[in-house]
Amino acid sequence: SQQGEEDPQALSIQEGENATMNCSYKTSINNLQWYRQNSGRGLVHLILIRSNEREKHSGRLRVTLDTSKKSSSLLITASRAADTASYFCATVFHLGGSNYGQNFVFGPGTRLSVLP
Amino acid sequence: SQTIHQWPATLVQPVGSPLSLECTVEGTSNPNLYWYRQAAGRGLQLLFYSVGIGQISSEVPQNLSASRPQDRQFILSSKKLLLSDSGFYLCAWSVSRQGWQPQHFGDGTRLSIL
Numbered sequence: 001s002q003q004g005e006e007d008p009q010a011l012s013i014q015e016g017e018n019a020t021m022n023c024s025y026k027t028s029i030n031n032l033q034w035y036r037q038n039s040g041r042g043l044v045h046l047i048l049i050r051s052n053e054r055e056k057h058s059g060r061l062r063v064t065l066d067t068s069k070k071s072s073s074l075l076i077t078a079s080r081a082a083d084t085a086s087y088f089c090a091t092v093f094h095l096g097g098s099n100y101g102q103n104f105v106f107g108p109g110t111r112l113s114v115l116p
Numbered sequence: 117s118q119t120i121h122q123w124p125a126t127l128v129q130p131v132g133s134p135l136s137l138e139c140t141v142e143g144t145s146n147p148n149l150y151w152y153r154q155a156a157g158r159g160l161q162l163l164f165y166s167v168g169i170g171q172i173s174s175e176v177p178q179n180l181s182a183s184r185p186q187d188r189q190f191i192l193s194s195k196k197l198l199l200s201d202s203g204f205y206l207c208a209w210s211v212s213r214q215g216w217q218p219q220h221f222g223d224g225t226r227l228s229i230l
Contacts, residue, residue, distance in 0.1 A: 030216045042122075042206055042221030043160075088159065092216050103215040108159040 005107050006089055012113040019076040021110040023089030024069075030103075032065055032072050033090045037109070043088060046074075079114045086111050118143035122207045122222030130230050135180075135194040137225050139207030142188065147209040149190040150219065151182055154204040166190060167213065202229045 007022045023032065031050045035043040049056045049065045049072065056063045062075040076083055086109040093103050119142045129135060141147050148167055152160040162175045164182035172182050179198050183191045190207060204226050208219040 033218055040204075040224070040226070042208075042223045043219075045218040045220065048218060090219075104162070104219065106160040111157070 006087070006110045008110060009108070010111040010113070012115065013079055015079060015081055015114055015116050017079055019079050019083070019112055019114070021074045021087050021089075021112070023072045023074070023091075023107060025072075025089075025091045025105075026070060027093075029067075029091045029093060031092045032063075033092060034061075034063060034072075034074050035088045035090060035106075037086045037088065039085070046087075076112075079112075081114050081116045084112060084114045118209070118220065120207065120209055120220055120222045122225060124225060125223065126226045126228075128228045128230060129197050131199055132196050135192070135197050135201070135227070137192040137205055137207075137227075139190040139192075139222055140188055141190075141209045144188070144209070144211070146187055146212040148212060148215060149184060150208040150210075151190065151192050152206040152208065154206060154224075156204075160206065164192070197229050199229050202227055 005024050011019055013019050029051055031048050033048045034046045036046050037043045047056060047058050047061055047063050049063050051067055054065060060077045065072045072089060088106050088109045090104050090106045122139045150165045151163040153163055154160050164172055164174055166172050166184045169184055169187055179201060180192060180194050204224050206224045207222045210219045211217040
């Protein structure tokens with residue numbers, strides 16, 4: 001089964017509210033990354049948190065990582081209509097050698113709708 | 117700065133026709149390159165990745181093939197398309213030989229098979 005699973009699948013909030021998305025995984029990771037995808041576009045990297053970090057901030061984004069629970073959360077504060085997008089977590093392993101393609105596993109994503 | 121170009125943006129093809137999607141990267145050398153397919157409302161399925169010219173690894177058995185004729189060019193091909201090949205195809209790159217680094221995506225190709 002998939003390594004990364006986002007929760008919820010879809011989230012609808014009002015502008016100004018905070019949005020929280022969660023990601024769970026099953027095996028040890030090197031790091032975990034969050035990406036954003038606007039409809040019909042490619043993914044854009046938002047933030048990377050290493051396995052030895054517990055929290056990271058970038059602007060209105062706050063990411064936490066709990067390796068004991070194998071879970072991460074992405075918090076978007078003071079949401080805006082422009083934050084409407086799908087958000088994906090990617091769990092990243094370190095396999096060594098040249099197995100780079102197998103390092104990333106993307107979850108199915110959370111569709112966030114921010115209503116004006 | 118690095119950029120990634122993917123074309124065409126949309127493509128409508130009949131069943132049984134050939135396919136060629138192209139991806140090029142600028143501003144970096146010897147990148148890791150990836151092809152993904154994304155079904156509607158779903159996550160990404162890794163199709164192929166490459167760590168160098170002529171080096172292609174396939175992740176799933178399928179009707180598609182990939183080639184890397186130049187350092188920063190990655191091509192996704194098929195000799196005969198199937199209905200099940202419809203989807204959103206994404207190309208991505210990451211820093212050479214650091215598979216844990218973030219991936220950078222093109223804007224994708226929406227492929228519809230009729």
